[in-house]
Amino acid sequence: MQETSASIQITALPAFSDNYLWLIHAGKHALLVDPGDAAVVEQALKAGGYQLDGILLTHHHADHTGGALALQQHWRCPVYAPDNDHPAYRELNAFRVQDGEQIAFKTFPDLSCEVLALPGHTLDHIAFYINQQHLFSGDIIFGAGCGRLFEGSPPQMYASLQRIAALPPATLIYPAHEYTAHNIAFALTVEPGNTALQQRARDTALLRQDNKPTLPTTLALEKATNPFLRCLPLSREKEFHDWEPVDVFTELRARRNVF
Template sequence: MHLRPLPALSDNYIWTLADDDGNAIVVDPGEAAPVLSAAGAGLRPAAILLTHHHPDHVGGVPDLLAQWPGLPVFAPDDERIGHATRRVGDSERVVLGGWTFDVHAVPGHTVSHIAFHGHGLLFCGDTLFSLGCGRLFEGTPAQMLESLDRLAALPGGTRVCCGHEYTLSNAAFARVVDPDNPALRRRSEEAASMRAANRPTVPSTLADEKACNPFLRVDAPAVRAAVAAHEVAPPAADDRTSTFAALRRWKDDFRA
């Protein structure tokens, strides 16, 4: 299988996973043009996977269906997503040709957000980012924390295929929260070199995220201490949901 992130819009990635013949799964096509361009070079879309309803993840679907009528579209059970041919939910499995993906419900960024896990890959949309996580537009801190915990329990070698190129901005925040973390320092420097060479910083691995990402480290003493020092009314030491909520609020207001 051949994994490729197609840059789209301002900072999105459309993920493709192709077999040796060029038949490919297309994940979260926020616009059609990058997929159409890849098709001109031999890519043949076989199905579309959608993680959530936001336009920058689904906006290209109509044009792709116009080009390839009958293309299967797997999406969450959310009427805000049109053009779905199959609605999928938690613990279901998508099997198509040589691809198999397990579906995980990961509410938080949106209430109906899902992720697809298979072939050592995690297509997680805007739930988990490299060194960060999504904003809580619809869900609660408890929902998002539970979703992140669930993703963090997947094998450490799983490659995290998130929806945006946010690593450098996330790194700036993470290093304020966890400045003495050597794994985070290495990841931040590596990401800066990648972007300087105009290379994607993703996919990362879950093992790296668990070592570096403060939103997966709410139980780490250094992260708890940083949140407590930042908050006027610090959360209780054993209240991981409140710690996570405070960390997410801090990131929402953070300016590097």
């Protein structure tokens, strides 16, 4: 569990083989980002004595939305989802939110939540930027990696990652999957001499030995070690010399798909 400046706390709830459902709580109130599994969330709410006051959905994939209906029916709480008529959101009668929108929660008076539209993994993918410090990023960015392009194009995903890269370096990023170790193995094939990446490989191995999350991560660490945020410096190096950064991204994403 992590203490934060605005008195909210954020807890990773492991689910399925490698998902994290992110629980945001203050006092007895809680919000949940991407409840793929209702039972995992109910157990955590019960253990902490929290009531669920809202559900935030980053995109329509079942491992992010599968528990939302049961939770909503139990807690009668609002659901916020991308502005898309997908059946996964329709059955929830979700509030559809757009880029730049602010979401307010009565029971979290000090919490600000801005919606960022970040297409690529899916076309409707959004992220939630809380207290201008915590980015709940679904499947856009992972520790040392990025999401697959199920619906969007490489330039779309590249632009979304560049938007994340423009946030303050101390931003804490909360991806929805524990893929860091495998992503680092791939990143080392791209930048074997990156000492920050080598250090991260050692740190990650120690955490995973004890089955601990490698997340959240920080934007500063991602900029130093995540090849998908390093396309500009890579475009100045020998292998990709004079490539456009977006073409470096496209090439790296294609390589990662078969790694």
